[in-house]
Amino acid sequence: MSGGGSIRSRIWRCVLVALIGYFVATMASFYLNMSQYDRLSKLVQVHFPQATLGNDILYTFKKQTERYEEAFLTGESELAAQTDGLSADLSTMLDTLLVAIKNSPHPQVSPAYVQKLRDDYRDYAQIASNVYAHVSEVESSLDLQKEVAQLGRSQRHLLAGFTDLDKRLNTFLISEIEENKTKSLKSTIFLGTLFVLVLLTVTLIIDRVAHRLLITPLARLQENVHTFSRTQDAIRPEQAGATDEIGRLAKAFWEMTQNLKITTVSKKYVDNIIQNMTGGLVVVSPSGTIQTVNQVTLAMFGYNEDELLGKMAATLLTPEDESLFSASLINTLEKNGPMKDREITCLTKNGRRFPAHFSGSAMHHEAGSLEGIICVFNDITELKKAEHTLKKMAHYDALTGVANRNLFFEKLENSIREAQREERIFALLYLDLDKFKAINDSMGHEIGDLVLKTVASRLQEVVRTGDMVARMGGDEFTIILNALHSPADAEILAKKITKTIAAPVAANGFDCTLGVSIGISLFPKDGSHTEILVNKADYAMYLAKAAGRNTFCRFTEEHLDNYLANSQQRDHEL
Amino acid sequence: MLITLGLLLGSTFFAKAADYILVVNKENPVDRLTHQEVKDIFLGKKTKWSNELPITLVMNTNDEIHERFTRIMLQKSPVQLSVYWKKILYSGGGMLPLAVKDDEAAKSYVGTHKNAISYITEDALDRQVKKVETR
Numbered sequence: 006m007s008g009g010g011s012i013r014s015r016i017w018r019c020v021l022v023a024l025i026g027y028f029v030a031t032m033a034s035f036y037l038n039m040s041q042y043d044r045l046s047k048l049v050q051v052h053f054p055q056a057t058l059g060n061d062i063l064y065t066f067k068k069q070t071e072r073y074e075e076a077f078l079t080g081e082s083e084l085a086a087q088t089d090g091l092s093a094d095l096s097t098m099l100d101t102l103l104v105a106i107k108n109s110p111h112p113q114v115s116p117a118y119v120q121k122l123r124d125d126y127r128d129y130a131q132i133a134s135n136v137y138a139h140v141s142e143v144e145s146s147l148d149l150q151k152e153v154a155q156l157g158r159s160q161r162h163l164l165a166g167f168t169d170l171d172k173r174l175n176t177f178l179i180s181e182i183e184e185n186k187t188k189s190l191k192s193t194i195f196l197g198t199l200f201v202l203v204l205l206t207v208t209l210i211i212d213r214v215a216h217r218l219l220i221t222p223l224a225r226l227q228e229n230v231h232t233f234s235r236t237q238d239a240i241r242p243e244q245a246g247a248t249d250e251i252g253r254l255a256k257a258f259w260e261m262t263q264n265l266k267i268t269t270v271s272k273k274y275v276d277n278i279i280q281n282m283t284g285g286l287v288v289v290s291p292s293g294t295i296q297t298v299n300q301v302t303l304a305m306f307g308y309n310e311d312e313l314l315g316k317m318a319a320t321l322l323t324p325e326d327e328s329l330f331s332a333s334l335i336n337t338l339e340k341n342g343p344m345k346d347r348e349i350t351c352l353t354k355n356g357r358r359f360p361a362h363f364s365g366s367a368m369h370h371e372a373g374s375l376e377g378i379i380c381v382f383n384d385i386t387e388l389k390k391a392e393h394t395l396k397k398m399a400h401y402d403a404l405t406g407v408a409n410r411n412l413f414f415e416k417l418e419n420s421i422r423e424a425q426r427e428e429r430i431f432a433l434l435y436l437d438l439d440k441f442k443a444i445n446d447s448m449g450h451e452i453g454d455l456v457l458k459t460v461a462s463r464l465q466e467v468v469r470t471g472d473m474v475a476r477m478g479g480d481e482f483t484i485i486l487n488a489l490h491s492p493a494d495a496e497i498l499a500k501k502i503t504k505t506i507a508a509p510v511a512a513n514g515f516d517c518t519l520g521v522s523i524g525i526s527l528f529p530k531d532g533s534h535t536e537i538l539v540n541k542a543d544y545a546m547y548l549a550k551a552a553g554r555n556t557f558c559r560f561t562e563e564h565l566d567n568y569l570a571n572s573q574q575r576d577h578e579l
Numbered sequence: 580m581l582i583t584l585g586l587l588l589g590s591t592f593f594a595k596a597a598d599y600i601l602v603v604n605k606e607n608p609v610d611r612l613t614h615q616e617v618k619d620i621f622l623g624k625k626t627k628w629s630n631e632l633p634i635t636l637v638m639n640t641n642d643e644i645h646e647r648f649t650r651i652m653l654q655k656s657p658v659q660l661s662v663y664w665k666k667i668l669y670s671g672g673g674m675l676p677l678a679v680k681d682d683e684a685a686k687s688y689v690g691t692h693k694n695a696i697s698y699i700t701e702d703a704l705d706r707q708v709k710k711v712e713t714r
Contacts, residue, residue: 157671
């Protein structure tokens with residue numbers, strides 16, 4: 006079915022068909038014109054001269070008989086003699102005609118007929134020449150009269166013969182002309198019909214050929230393209246010849262579709278990915294409106310798709326973070342590349358806040374212009390919880406739940422900065438339980454731990470909000486007392502603490518009684534560095550312990566010299 | 580009768596100046612001929628009697644009678660008649676009529692030839708021939 010060959014050869018085939026048709030029509034026209042030319046030539050060269058000759062013969066004979074008659078009537082023997090001269094001419098004409106008729110392939114008059122006429126005429130001429138020369142005695146000579154009458158009869162016979170000959174030749178000429186006319190008309194009609202038929206046939210053939218060779222393969226290719234655009238699948242074309250451009254095009258298209266299948270991801274595939282990804286995907290236009298959202302986003306924020314499309318992306322954020330989707334975001338993304346895991350707080354439809362990681366990157370058209378921002382939101386509520394736990398583990402004492410050393414130093418730094426800024430004082434209390442080691446050793450770690458927990462919770466109860474209890478390790482605790490009105494307030498609290506701790510602790514059926522020694526340092530009087538404040542409080546605590554336990558001691562000027570000596574010794578020992 | 584005689588006399592009187600009459604052989608049944616019949620016979624247009632026998636023309640070349648006859652009967656001059664007959668002869672249509680030199684020769688020929696017809700001076704009529712009336 007699929008005729009091979011290049012488009013050029015296909016077109017040439019069409020042209021060839023047209024040329025053959027044209028050739029046939031031209032040959033027919035040529036043939037008919039040539040045969041007409043032949044007929045007309047014959048008419049001019051054969052029939053026309055013959056007809057003219059026949060006419061001349063008749064005319065000459067009539068002239069001769071008229072002259073003889075005149076000579077006969079007038080007795081002019083001289084005129085008769087002159088008239089004899091025409092006989093030779095006429096005889097020659099008859100000879101010429103006879104030869105012409107003998108030579109013509111289809112003589113219209115039989116040569117025998119002409120020959121007889123010629124011979125009759127010669128006899129007549131012979132006798133006429135003799136008779137008309139002696140006409141003066143005609144009245145008296147019956148023989149002469151008989152001869153004249155005889156001549157008259159043969160003359161009539163000859164006249165009839167020549168008239169008939171002339172008529173036949175002329176009739177033939179006229180019939181030939183008529184026939185030519187008819188044939189010309191017929192060939193004109195025939196040629197006209199032939200040309201129309203050839204034209205129709207050629208048109209039809211070219212149409213069929215073009216349809217078969219060009220249009221059908223192209224239509225099939227087009228159909229294949231349509232199929233591909235609908236179903237992403239193309240029909241493998243038939244094997245094409247090396248010179249078949251359309252076949253090669255179809256093959257190339259098929260190969261392209263196969264390559265596309267391998268190398269490109271369908272929209273469906275991408276949609277699938279987008280819908281099934283764990284993060285919330287939002288595509289934001291350069292003007293800040295939401296263009297695309299996935300299912301996760303809708304579930305995360307509690308919206309329907311219709312409620313979000315076209316809205317400002319800032320809707321999804323808390324007022325604190327709304328500025329994220331400002332014009333500067335685009336600039337930032339363009340300049341610094343994609344933004345990764347920026348922590349933000351999101352706002353759901355019903356007003357719930359949740360922490361999220363925001364990632365954004367600019368999306369460009371192939372031409373380079375900005376198409377939008379691809380945003381991914383990841384709910385990090387769980388992550389935050391875990392982080393919080395970790396943070397707690399790092400900053401709080403696992404046993405007692407109060408702050409550990411690290412957090413203590415951090416908070417102490419904060420307190421120093423705040424107090425400096427607000428120009429106020431605060432106190433640092435350093436606590437060490439009395440006789441705890443004995444309890445721990447005699448009653449076991451479990452009781453020891455219980456005692457520590459109880460102490461910690463009692464301390465928490467005593468301090469005000471904004472103050473902080475921390476466990477420094479072992480049986481040592483610290484308390485930061487912020488917002489003191491006066492140094493005396495610290496001492497009041499320290500006294501309260503000693504009383505609280507002195508209350509017995511019920512442990513395993515026993516009541517354990519223990520005490521606490523407290524050292525106090527004050528900011529800014531005793532220093533403005535954590536270490537100094539801690540050391541000074543610690544030193545004061547030792548002084549309290551030395552003073553007889555379960556009491557407190559505030560670091561004062563009088564302790565300074567011993568404290569310095571003590572700390573120098575300690576540095577030296579270190 | 581008288582009137583007829585009178586007319587005859589009259590006509591005889593007028594024919595006195597050498598008038599002609601048509602004559603045929605006595606055995607010829609024809610008694611009278613019309614003017615037109617006479618004309619046709621002498622111009623060669625009627626060549627047979629009613630009994631299918633050929634007519635033999637005899638021209639009486641007696642000058643006076645001949646001229647009268649040709650001029651009155653045939654409306655031609657003797658020369659014209661001569662040319663007329665020559666033309667017929669020339670075209671092979673017939674022979675020249677027989678010519679005799681006077682009434683006697685004409686009577687003699689008609690009296691001896693059954694199919695002959697001629698014209699003679701009225702006075703010359705005798706038993707040899709039969710007169711034919713013309714109208």
